[in-house]
Every structure is written in C-alpha cells, then in structure tokens.
Amino acid sequence: MSEKEVVLLDFWPSPFGMRLRIALAEKGIDYEYKEEDLWNKSPLLLKSNPVHKKIPVLIHKGKPVCESLIALQYVEEVWPHKSPLLPSDPYARARARFWADYIDKKLYDLGRRTWATKGEEQEAAKKEFLDSLKLLEAELGDKPYFGGDKFGFVDAVLIPYYSWFYTYETCGNFSIEADCPKLIFWAKRCLEKESVKKSLPPQEKVYGFVLELKKRLGLL
C-alpha cells in the first residue's frame, strides 16, 4: 500500500497516462507513479479497473478513477484552484470537452493504423490521420494554445500524441510537419513547459518500443 494520497497506475508510452502526468505536474500534486507491465498486470490494477483492466488508473485515498479524460476532470474538480485546465465559462468548457472527445475518437486508432498496417489500409489511415490533425490545427487558429493564452485541457489531452509523431512518420513514411506546421509549432511551445517536458518520453524511445511491439505481434 502506498503512503502517498495519490497513486497513478500507468505505462510509460501511453498517451492516456501522459495527460494525467501533465495535469498532476501542472497542479503540483505529489503522487506515486507505478509502472505497469501490460503483459503481466498487477493485482492492484485488476482490482482497481475490473471492467476494462486498463491504465491509466488514478487512485486517490484508495479509491480508483478510471478512464483518462474522466480522471482529468476529477483532478480538476478536486484541486480546482491550482492551475485550472478547464475554463470557467460553461460554453468554453463544452467546446473543450467536444475537442477532447474528438481527439480520443480519432487519433489513437488512426495513429495505430499508421504503424500497425500496410498498403491500402495504411494509406487510408495516414490520410484520415492528417485530415484530423488539420482540423485540430484549424481549431487552434492563431491562439498560442487550444486553451487560449494559457495551456489548457485540450492541450493536455493532445500533446501526448506528439511523442508518437516520430513513430507514425517513420512507420508510415510521411511528414506531419509538412501538412501541419502550425501544430508542430504549438507542440514545441507546449514542450517548453516543465510539466509537459517531464511527462513525455523521447520520441525515439517510443519508436523503439513500437518496433519491439511489432516484432512481438508479428507485424514486422
């Protein structure tokens, strides 16, 4: 059992885990990070998330919160005064929720198909993936962050995927920057923040992990 009030069950390459690391860092919340081996899940993980058995799980005073966007909102509600990620206006909050939902509906699966598939399926995935990023780039517009002047909810939800860009580009043989230069600019701005810098693994490390994963899954 942990002595710390907050425990995060996580897996280092997971973009879903990264967004929680960012939020906890932004809010200066002390927590214990527990690395899970997804091929050998701990009893704590299985007990904390019996329905999905997935990471990340945020455990606060012994009670588990599953699903990263839900845990993100939980952290916002329990620690509302420290670096809020969601705006206070309900309409702006609805827009943030809409885009966070869009990002999760599209990017994980499309991104995965850019590295896990070949031929026509891969080409289709690459195109759809870029189309989604372009839509996000249009939503960003001229703002420094999706949250406006400050790093916010949508920024925290999206930036973890940046650590996977090198993997997508190398496996899929395409350039994200060529199609979405503003988004890359935005990503680099986010990476200047301490909370983001320490929460994202290096892109090459993620690529190495995916190569190993492809071997394991017989996709090489």
Added chain:
Amino acid sequence: METVKLYGAWPSPFSYRVIWALKLKGIPFEYIEEDLSSKSPQLLQYNPVYEKVPVLVHGGRPICESMVILEYLDEKWPQQPLLPSDPYKRAEARFWVKFGEDRGPSVWMIYRTEGEKQEKARRDALEMLTILEEHGLNGKKKFFGGDNINIVDIAFGGIAHWMGVIEEITGVKLIEDNKFPLLKAWMHNFKEVSFINENLPNREKMVAFFRARRSMILSSA
C-alpha cells in the same frame, strides 16, 4: 433568457437524451426535426465536424455531441442535477456514461449486419449488458442515479426503448427471460417516469421505420 433550440431526429436515441434532460430541468426549447437523408444547411453549419444530430443551439451558439450537451445543460441549469456533486461520484457516473458510449454501438451493429458479423455483435452486446448487470446496477436502487434519474440513466435510455425494437426486427434476443433481472427492472422503472414516458417515439412507427431502413442497409452492404 437566450433561446434554446434543439436540432434532432425522431428515430435517434441520442436526440432523446437531450429532450429528456431539457424536460427534467424544465428548460423551454424549440425543437427542429431534421430529415437525416436531407440535412438542413443550419445543421451542417452548426455541426461541421460530424454533421449529426443532436445539436443544441443556445443564444445562437452550437453545442454538439449528446453527452457534451448534457454536461453543458447541467452547468447552465443546475436545478434537477444530472450529475452528483461529489467529485468521486461524478467520476463514477462519467465512467458508466463512457462505457455506454464505447459499447452501445454493438447493439446497433446487430441491427446493421447479418451472419457472422451479427453474431459477433451479439456477443459484444451481451458482454456489455452483463457488465452493466453485474457491475453497473449491482447495489443500486431504482436507477443508476439512486432514487431519481441521473445522467447515466439518460445515457442508457436507448437500451430501455430502442433495444427491444432491434430485438424484434432482427429476431436476435438479448434480454432473455430470467437473465438480467436488474436490467429488466431498471428498464421498467425508467419508462415509468412521467417525463420519459411522455417523450418516447411511437413504437409501431419505430418498428416500421427501422425495419425498412435495415433492408436498405443490408441490400447496399
């Protein structure tokens, strides 16, 4: 007060989620019926990303995605709350809402397919219902929200009214007689609530509509 408009479509359970929330909170609104085979320019302008219903337009500003709309309604009109006030209980409620969003499509896949694909969809749907029965409703009172309906009940409203229609049209039975006692009780309790009962699409109309549409879907597959 700024006007509230809801763009919806009568066969859509997602549209009804918003109708139920508006009725529960006593929010006056104008309802605009969309013909999904011929979408209005307004709808396409208000929801360029998905081009879908429901869309809520409040004071001229659109909000898309039914569960995003519900959270917005709860924040602007806090009476008859959809979400509990305690952060942990809110997280639990949101967990079940997301579960429904992720797994609910399996029921629609039964409707849209046949053969092996339909069989797989049936297994997925049964798994979802089993988890709901054993983890979601276990220890609960009349509703997911306790004594009163909350956001989770509304999110699963499709199961209460649309699933039976899909079972009838496809002949694929999901809620078999003595299985899922908690779910059956919940479905009954949910439809007994007056503002739900008074706001459900006509069942015969649904059967006719969905039956015809299924033929079209299967013939073009």
